[in-house]
Amino acid sequence: MPVPAQNLADLLFPARDASFGPLVSALSEPPNGPHADNLVSNEDSYPRVAGEIDRRAPKDCVYLGVGPDQNFTLIAHTRPKLAFVVDYRRRNLLLHLIHKAFLSLGADRTAYLTRLTARRPERLPPNPTAAELVAAFTHVPLDRGLLEKTTDEVAAALRPCGLVRDEEWAELATIQAKLAGPGMNARFLALTMYPTFGRLIQTPDRDGKPAHFLAREELYQSVRALQLGDRLLPLTGDFAGPTALPRLADWLRGHRLTVGVVYVSDVEFFLRRSGKFDAYVANLGRLPWAEGAVLVRTSTREIDHPERVPGDSATTLVRPVAAFVAEPQGELFR
Numbered sequence: 267m268p269v270p271a272q273n274l275a276d277l278l279f280p281a282r283d284a285s286f287g288p289l290v291s292a293l294s295e296p297p298n299g300p301h302a303d304n305l306v307s308n309e310d311s312y313p314r315v316a317g318e319i320d321r322r323a324p325k326d327c328v329y330l331g332v333g334p335d336q337n338f339t340l341i342a343h344t345r346p347k348l349a350f351v352v353d354y355r356r357r358n359l360l361l362h363l364i365h366k367a368f369l370s371l372g373a374d375r376t377a378y379l380t381r382l383t384a385r386r387p388e389r390l391p392p393n394p395t396a397a398e399l400v401a402a403f404t405h406v407p408l409d410r411g412l413l414e415k416t417t418d419e420v421a422a423a424l425r426p427c428g429l430v431r432d433e434e435w436a437e438l439a440t441i442q443a444k445l446a447g448p449g450m451n452a453r454f455l456a457l458t459m460y461p462t463f464g465r466l467i468q469t470p471d472r473d474g475k476p477a478h479f480l481a482r483e484e485l486y487q488s489v490r491a492l493q494l495g496d497r498l499l500p501l502t503g504d505f506a507g508p509t510a511l512p513r514l515a516d517w518l519r520g521h522r523l524t525v526g527v528v529y530v531s532d533v534e535f536f537l538r539r540s541g542k543f544d545a546y547v548a549n550l551g552r553l554p555w556a557e558g559a560v561l562v563r564t565s566t567r568e569i570d571h572p573e574r575v576p577g578d579s580a581t582t583l584v585r586p587v588a589a590f591v592a593e594p595q596g597e598l599f600r
Contacts, residue, residue, distance in 0.1 A: 286496040287428040290359075293517060294502040295509035297356040305361060305445055307336040308454035309531065309564050310461040311580040313469040316477035318584045319343040319527065324556040327526030328518060332505065332533055334361055336466075339478050340562060341492065342485040344527045349498045352510055360438055362500035363430065364445075367423040369493040375486045379403055381420075384413035384446035396481035400464040404450045413446050459579070472575065505533055506542035511549040524556035528587065532566045551591055559587040 320343050329346035331337040332353050341349050351362055372378030376390060379399065386409060387402035394402070417439050424430055430438060445452060450464030461469075471477040479485045492498040503510020518525065528550070537543045564582045565571070574581040 286499070290427075290429055290499050290501060293350075293499075293510060293513050294359075295504065295507050295513075297502050298354050298504055298507070303444065303455060304334055304355065304358065305441065306452045306454050306460075306463050307334055307466065308460045308566060309336060309580045309582065310466065310469065311564060311575065311578045311582040312336045312562075313339055313466065313477035314472045314575055314578070315562060315582050315584050316340075316343045316471040317473045317475060318471075319560070319562070322558065322560055322584060324524075324526035324558050327556045327559070328523050329527045329529075330514075330525055330553075331527075331529035331531075333531050334358065335365065336531075337529065338365070338489045339485075340527065340529050341498070342479040342488050343477075345488060346492075346526065347497070348523065349492060350501055350514060351498070352501045352503045352505065352514070354502065354504045354507070356502050357437070357441070359500040359502050360430070360434060361441055362498075363424050363427065364420055364438060364441055366493050366498070366500075367420040369490045370423060371419060372490070375399060375480050375483060376402075378486065378490075379480070380412070381416045382445055383449040384409050384416060384442075385449055386412065393483055396468045396476055396478060399480065400450055400467055404464060408446060408449065413443065416446075417442055461579075504542075505530065505549060506537050506545040507549075508545075512552055515549075515552040515554065519554050524554045524559070526556040526559050527562060528553075528559070529562040530564075532564050534563065535565070535567075547591070550587070555587055560584050561587045561590050 316339065319340060323344045325345060326347045329337075329341050329344045329349040331340060331349070331351045333351070337349070337351050351358070353359070368378050368381045372381060376387060376394075376399070380386060383403050385403050385406045387406060390398060390402050420438065420442065421435060424438075448456070448463075450462060450467075452463040454460040467478045467480045469477060476482050479489050489498070501510055501514070505511060534543065534546070537546045562582060562584055564580055566580045571581045573583055
């Protein structure tokens with residue numbers, strides 16, 4: 267499928283039905299794996315690097331990530347001109363479209379969480395802290411009428427994008443219900459070994475500062491601005507695949523855009539195990555990199571690493587892309 271020709275101004279201030287949906291479709295490749303219920307991050311360490319990303323990420327560049335909601339926190343601290351989330355699961359694209367609707371409809375953090383959790387919070391002070399926000403939504407019950415209303419709102423918001431297939435609207439409603447049901451107690455695969463959504467919101471960075479995009483209103487508003495401008499695009503694709511990343515690389519070069527931050531989660535472990543690591547490195551090499559670009563890598567395994575925060579079950583590192591591309595076959599996680 268050819269990539270739609272357009273100039274950058276069209277992308278940054280688009281007519282949604284003329285650019286956002288067609289561009290997502292053109293840059294994506296067919297899904298190549300099970301969809302899985304990966305609706306909330308299992309990484310308790312990603313907020314820890316927020317301050318480091320604030321300091322090190324090249325500004326006004328492109329962000330590239332993988333997976334569900336943790337991208338919003340990393341994007342908030344990257345402050346990119348444009349962001350892409352690439353995941354081999356079609357369901358991850360649908361999940362991000364739901365968040366797009368929530369963020370577009372939610373004028374502030376409280377409004378976003380009201381729709382996400384289908385709960386009407388207890389009274390909140392102006393500009394609540396992360397702890398106050400979590401507490402206000404934790405002790406109130408699910409409102410099924412609100413969930414049904416929000417499902418209709420999401421559908422109305424997303425239909426103009428032209429990305430949701432007729433048979434997928436029921437799946438969107440199912441995803442919404444699975445997010446809303448546990449609310450602040452939502453966990454990856456509903457397993458108690460992983461952090462709750464509420465805990466992640468309150469996890470600070472390594473300097474002890476609020477890090478999650480819902481922990482501070484200005485962080486939320488920066489992500490919302492990207493969503494309102496159709497500048498956060500979810501793609502279906504494999505980091506080691508033959509289509510999505512090469513197409514994206516060509517598109518970025520054509521628009522003279524450079525990548526400043528790539529968040530790969532723990533994808534590298536699975537790519538090594540499946541024999542696709544070299545293809546992944548080759549795809550990274552195709553991207554147009556900004557000077558000082560960084561790679562954000564996570565190990566979800568219990569490892570003894572000097573940058574692991576005591577009590578965390580995962581470790582997230584920020585490393586120069588240039589060093590990794592020069593020696594990709596070195597130690598797996600360092």
